[in-house]
Amino acid sequence: MALAVFSSSTVSSSSFFSRHGSSTGPKASHIDCFRNLDVTNLTQRRTLVKPINAEPQRKDSIVPLAATIVAPEVTEKEKEDEDFDELARSLENASPLEIMDKALEKFGTDIGIAFSGAEDVALIEYAHLTGRPYRVFSLDTGRLNPETYRLFDAVEKHYGIHIEYMFPDSIEVQALVRTKGLFSFYEDGHQECCRVRKVRPLRRALKGLRAWITGQRKDQSPGTRSEVPVVQVDPAFEGMDGGVGSLVKWNPVANVKGNDIWNFLRTMNVPVNSLHSQGYVSIGCEPCTRPVLPGQHEREGRWWWEDAKAKECGLHKGNIKQEDAENLDGNKNGVDDANGTATVADIFNTKNVVNLSRTGIENLAKLENRQEPWLVVLYAPWCRFCQAMDESYVDLADKLAGSGVKVGKFRADGEQKEFAKSELELGSFPTILFFPKHSSHPIKYPSEKRDVDSLMAFVNAFR
Secondary structure: OOOEEEOOOOOOOOOOOEOOOOOOOHHHOOOHHHOOOOHHHHHHHOOOOOOOOOOOOOOOOOOOOHHHOOOOOOOHHHHHHOOHHHHHHHOOOOOHHHHHHHHHHHHHHHEEEEOOOOOOHHHHHHHHHHOOOOEEEEEOOOOEOHHHHHHHHHHHHHHOOOOEEEOOOHHHHHHHHHHHOOOOHHHHOOHHHHHHHHHHHHHHHHOOOOEEEOOOOOOOOOOOOOOOOOEEEOOOOOOOOOOOOOOEEEOOOOOOOHHHHHHHHHHHOOOOOHHHHHOOOOOOEHHHEOOOOOOOOHHHHEOOOOOOOOOOOOOOHHHOOHHHHHOOOOOOOOEEOOOOOEEOOOOOOOOOOEEOOHHHHHHHHHOOOOOOOEEEEEEOOOOHHHHHOHHHHHHHHHHHOOOOOEEEEEEOOHHHHHHHHHHHOOOOOOEEEEEOOOOOOOEEOOOOOOOHHHHHHHHHOOO
């Protein structure tokens, strides 16, 4: 994830802040997502602001870190008087451009855009359109794709800015690799590696700011981002003043759908990561990122070997409620019942999908001479990856109706999860099993393609 920092014209040439000039109103006037904001008026309001032009490429061998930036003093009264919950409510229906403009107006050079090199280009474009100076910073973990580095260079040239790169501590990385190897995250989870390569460098960067801007969207990640507000007091990190409440987090595209972001990027003709054309949607470090397949949620390309519930690296760990962190069977959007199972709307609802109980799935698994084969999905209704295949699984069930193949579903979260893991080969949600005739052993669907044609080919191979 890249973090970008912008500065005002008063910052010296040795500053790492990126600079950018004002933009023209007509460029944005035809974009639907700008809604009620008059870009022309925005530009007119900037006439008293000296444009921030890009500097020539710096030759400095040493660039100051964000943590070294000295900001104007803010009194305790000013901080206490600010009600960001109320501000979030007032901006809930605002366009991303309006939200970005408010963020830059309020915090000036004390706010930075976190740039990860994926759809975060939209954040820089919005900042550019406001005509205000802005800062951009990015986290270079040392394990990014070559295509991501090429995008960084293209973005700097396109906007005439300097991205400030934050790097992990070399001693910490060396100790991790020497002790546990280069790919320990495949065996014991990605949190430790992300903590060293991403979270701690981010913490250093944010210590030099009073606010930061991220590209989080509500539709991005199952169970962790569905309640993201457009502005909030950061629940996990501290700003330059230190202590709880010292950092404000802005999410201008929280209410924007992924497709709308891409329509915006194409309309504005800005640089994008070439990996997107190869099926990558959510892009992180190279070893932990892969393309998504038909029927998959965009976040499923990240840390695919782990539970689908909490796909976060730690940069936005404040999104994960404490109870969710302790028990990944919970549901952030629902209400838990007495058994700890989230009461949310069920999926795969059609007369051609049989809802199996615990007893039903146990009996099915014990049969050695079934009269007809079964296809069963082990699922959790709160899982976005299960939700993403809802339509294709229902279509498949309708196509198989009357064919001699039964289609079923078994809810395997909550108190059923341990049973499903030990007896039904549950790895992550969704897991699809085929129970053939005359066999006591189910066959696990090995692919992550969950479109109708791929699932039908799997069924036809065994019936």
